[in-house]
Amino acid sequence: MFSKGINYKVPRNLLFIFEMIALFLMFMYYKNSLDRSTIIYGLSLIFIVYISNFLLLKITTGDNYIFLIVTMLSSIGIIMIYRINPQQGFKQIVWIGLGIVLFFATYFMIKKIKSLKSWFIYYFFASIALFGMTLLLGERFKGAINWISIGGITFQPTEVIKILTIFLIASYYANYDKFKEKKWGNYYLVGIMYLFIFFLFLQRDLGSVLIFSSLFLALQYIYHEDRKLVLLNFAVLILSSILGYIIFPHVRIRFEIWINPWEHIDTTGYQITQSLFAIAEGGFFGTGLGLGHPDFIPEVSKDFIFSAICEEMGILTGIGIIMLFLILVYRGFKISINQKNKFFRIVALGISILFGIQSFIIFGGVVKMIPLTGITIPFVSYGGSSMLSSFIALGILQVASEELDIEEV
Amino acid sequence: MFNILSIVFKYIFIIIIYLFIFSIIRLIYLDIKGISPITLNDSTYLKLINRKETLPFKVKEYYPLGEEVFLGRGNDNEIVIKDPYISKKHLRIVKDEGNYFLQDLNSANGTYLNGQRLMDVVKLKNGDRISVGQIEFLFVNNE
Numbered sequence: 001m002f003s004k005g006i007n008y009k010v011p012r013n014l015l016f017i018f019e020m021i022a023l024f025l026m027f028m029y030y031k032n033s034l035d036r037s038t039i040i041y042g043l044s045l046i047f048i049v050y051i052s053n054f055l056l057l058k059i060t061t062g063d064n065y066i067f068l069i070v071t072m073l074s075s076i077g078i079i080m081i082y083r084i085n086p087q088q089g090f091k092q093i094v095w096i097g098l099g100i101v102l103f104f105a106t107y108f109m110i111k112k113i114k115s116l117k118s119w120f121i122y123y124f125f126a127s128i129a130l131f132g133m134t135l136l137l138g139e140r141f142k143g144a145i146n147w148i149s150i151g152g153i154t155f156q157p158t159e160v161i162k163i164l165t166i167f168l169i170a171s172y173y174a175n176y177d178k179f180k181e182k183k184w185g186n187y188y189l190v191g192i193m194y195l196f197i198f199f200l201f202l203q204r205d206l207g208s209v210l211i212f213s214s215l216f217l218a219l220q221y222i223y224h225e226d227r228k229l230v231l232l233n234f235a236v237l238i239l240s241s242i243l244g245y246i247i248f249p250h251v252r253i254r255f256e257i258w259i260n261p262w263e264h265i266d267t268t269g270y271q272i273t274q275s276l277f278a279i280a281e282g283g284f285f286g287t288g289l290g291l292g293h294p295d296f297i298p299e300v301s302k303d304f305i306f307s308a309i310c311e312e313m314g315i316l317t318g319i320g321i322i323m324l325f326l327i328l329v330y331r332g333f334k335i336s337i338n339q340k341n342k343f344f345r346i347v348a349l350g351i352s353i354l355f356g357i358q359s360f361i362i363f364g365g366v367v368k369m370i371p372l373t374g375i376t377i378p379f380v381s382y383g384g385s386s387m388l389s390s391f392i393a394l395g396i397l398q399v400a401s402e403e404l405d406i407e408e409v
Numbered sequence: 410m411f412n413i414l415s416i417v418f419k420y421i422f423i424i425i426i427y428l429f430i431f432s433i434i435r436l437i438y439l440d441i442k443g444i445s446p447i448t449l450n451d452s453t454y455l456k457l458i459n460r461k462e463t464l465p466f467k468v469k470e471y472y473p474l475g476e477e478v479f480l481g482r483g484n485d486n487e488i489v490i491k492d493p494y495i496s497k498k499h500l501r502i503v504k505d506e507g508n509y510f511l512q513d514l515n516s517a518n519g520t521y522l523n524g525q526r527l528m529d530v531v532k533l534k535n536g537d538r539i540s541v542g543q544i545e546f547l548f549v550n551n552e
Contacts, residue, residue, distance in 0.1 A: 010432040018425045025418050028411050061460065065433055072429055285423065288415035313422055320426040327433060 011068050012053050015075065019046045022079040022289075029290045030086060038086070041093045049075070052100050060107075062401030063335055067103070069328045070379050070394055074099075074387075076321060077380035080309050081301050083289055088301055088382050095384045099391030106395030111404075116167065117343035120175065123168040124192060130157040130164075131199040138203065145203045158200070158208045159389035163396070165196065165212065166350035173223040174343040186226055189216075190233065201244075206251065207375035211357055213237055218353050219346065258371035271298050275307040275366045279315065286314030301382040303374045307366050321380065322363060329356040335401040348400035351393045354378075439467060453509065455488075455546040458538065466491040468544060474509065478502045480541065481514075494518050494542030502533070509533040509550065518542060 023042050027034060049071045056067050074096050082089025110116070134157045138145035146156050172179060172189045179185040193216045200209045217233060224230050244251045253268055261269035261276075274297040281292060294300050294308035301308075310318040332352025339345040358378050365372035376383050378390040440461060455472040472478075472488050480488040483497040496516035503510050513520040513527045520527040521540040533539075537548040 008436070011429050011436075014425055014429045014432065018422065018429070021418060021421060021425075025414060028414060065437065068433065072426070076426070286419050288412070288419045290415055291412060313419060316423045317426055320423070320430060323430050327430070327437070331437075 008053075008057055008064060008068075011072075012050065015053070015068065015072055016046065016050050018072075019049070019075050022075065025289055026079065026082055029083065033086070038090055038093075041090065041097075045078075045093050045097055048097055048100055052104070056398075060398060060402060062398060062403075063331055066328060066331050066335075066394060066397060066401070069324050069331075070391075073321065073324055073328075073379040076309065076313075076317065077305060077377075077382075079289070080294075080305055080312070081382045083312070084294055084301050084308060091384070092382055092387070095387045099387050102388055103391040103395040103398070106392045107398050110396055110399045111402075117171045117174045120168065120171040123164045123171065127161050127164045127168065127196065130161050131196070133157060134203060135199070146205045146208070156383075156385040158203075158205060159385040161196070162208075162211070162215075162354060163389060163393055165215070166347055166354065166393075168192070169216065169219050169350060170343050170346035173219070173346050176223070176225075180225075186229065189220070190229065204248075204250070206254070207361065207373035210361055210373055211354070211375065214357050215350060215353055218357075219350055222349070223346065254371045254373065258368065261368065271304070272366070272368060272372055274298070275304050276368060278307045278311040279318075279367065282311040282314055284314055284316055286310070286312050286317065288312065299374070302376055303362060303372075303381065304366055305377060305381045306363055309380075322359075325355065325359045328352075332356075332397060335397060339400050339404075341404050344400040344404060348397055351397045351400075354393065355390075453504075453548075453550045455539070456549055458545040458547055459543075464492075464544065468492075472546075474502055474504070476504050479514075490542070490544065492542040492544065499541055500527075500539075509548070511539065516541075 023046065026042075027039065053068055053071060057064055078089060078092050078096060081092050134145060134148055137148045137150075139147045139149065139154075146158050147154050148157060149155075169189065179188060182188075193212070197209055197213055200212060217230075217237065220233065221230055245255060246252075257264060257269045257272055261272045263269065265273050278292070278294060278297055281287065286292070289312050292308075292311040294311050297304045297307055306318060306321070309321065329352045332348060332355065336345050336348035336352065339348055355378055358375060361370070361373060362375050362377050362381075364370040365374075376386040378386065378393075453474045455474065457468060457470050459468075461468060461470065468490055475487070478488060479486040479498055479501050480490065480495075481497050481499040482491060482493075482495050483489070486498065496514070496518070498514050499516040500514055500520045501512045503512070509532070510530050511520070511522060511527065511533050512530045518541075522531055522533075523538050524540075533548050533550070535548065535550040539546045539548060
């Protein structure tokens with residue numbers, strides 16, 4: 001066809017212009033300390049993004065929006081990270097490049113593998129192994145043990161476990177009829193999920209506890225036939241969060257900061273108040289890149305990147321990011337609805353819920369709408385594990401958006 | 410110097426981001442618009458073979474066929490497709506004694522049935538592929 005994808009050019013070119021302007025501005029900002037490799041890396045990333053968007057249109061018969069949206073999100077993220085800290089920005093460029101490579105690798109691999117849905121037991125043991133590794137080899141970093149380093153490479157196992165968990169839940173519900181016949185088969189998944197959440201509590205990784213439990217509850221709510229069990233789980237979750245508040249002092253601190261951060265402005269509430277100042281400082285259009293002071297916020301390139309973006313690029317950009325996530329999650333749901341294969345339908349739903357919940361928790365956290373738990377914004381925040389695992393999840397979503405020739409058993 | 414640039418560019422950034430979001434929403438809108446809720450279990454219809462998102466104009470996934478249906482670019486047709494390669498009145502599908510017949514109305518770029526350029530009136534059978542302009546339809550007859 002002559003004009004295949006004629007109108008996909010518009011967003012692709014807009015993205016290209018956006019990146020070029022941003023790159024130019026960043027080099028003006030850092031013109032005294034420029035080094036050549038950064039320019040080459042930056043330009044090649046822009047090139048890779050453009051080519052990938054172009055190629056994807058040819059390769060895939062599925063959705064073409066999600067990758068566009070995601071590359072826009074990571075472009076906004078990288079500009080901000082580079083402006084805050086050029087070293088981190090440089091690393092982030094490499095991470096995004098690797099992420100795109102992994103995206104395509106996952107896409108082709110998942111398409112080849114036909115028996116994903118029957119590997120329930122492997123997903124379980126792999127997750128347990130990763131949890132065990134985290135607890136044994138993990139390093140405590142700001143109260144939570146969620147980093148391990150093997151041979152100089154540090155990574156967050158929870159990021160991998162997220163994807164494994166989605167596969168686990170999907171393979172459980174795709175084979176639900178088989179599991180139901182077994183004794184206690186109805187409770188397998190519930191037991192496993194409580195075990196996972198218990199592990200995360202041991203790591204004191206509250207953000208992940210929240211992500212895992214809401215992901216599990218959402219999917220269970222949709223697919224589980226025993227409605228009483230779903231209600232019971234809700235009740236248990238509410239009870240355990242109250243218990244957590246009473247038992248763990250760091251949960252209580254989070255909650256108190258959320259109610260009134262101004263009382264603790266010089267200690268525990270410093271981060272959130274600085275974030276609020278930053279957002280307020282920016283106004284609708286922001287101070288302009290390089291003209292604000294996002295570096296006043298601790299952890300700004302990870303959890304608080306959203307506040308930094310709001311300060312320097314304006315709350316309108318912030319709203320733009322939220323809208324992009326909204327479209328991404330909407331596309332995810334649409335993909336899930338259109339998918340005929342039950343396993344991939346649940347996987348697509350799980351991944352969209354994961355993106356949605358993760359972004360909601362952190363956006364809500366930094367604007368003090370819900371208690372703050374430190375997690376990363378997928379595709380935007382600085383961080384290798386988070387970026388790579390998000391791109392892998394996106395690759396799986398891309399596969400799920402196509403009509404698959406895997407026969408339904 | 411940098412300050413001025415930065416202040417100018419912040420507006421440009423916001424404009425680009427919103428244009429980007431708008432263009433994606435528009436693409437998705439074109440995508441949704443074509444979904445018709447009618448069920449087509451036991452009727453005769455044309456089914457679009459192309460992927461709708463790749464076409465730069467509005468087109469539906471399904472077009473149910475009645476006694477006499479015209480397809481073309483003009484607004485007075487039963488099936489209106491704003492494809493520049495389609496003529497104002499391009500083709501006609503007419504039902505006669507339970508059979509459907511396809512006729513090209515002297516269109517500029519022609520109509521193709523299963524890859525062959527249509528010269529005369531042809532009887533349609535289930536599974537025929539009809540190509541007009543940039544798009545291709547599948548003829549489905551469940552009667």
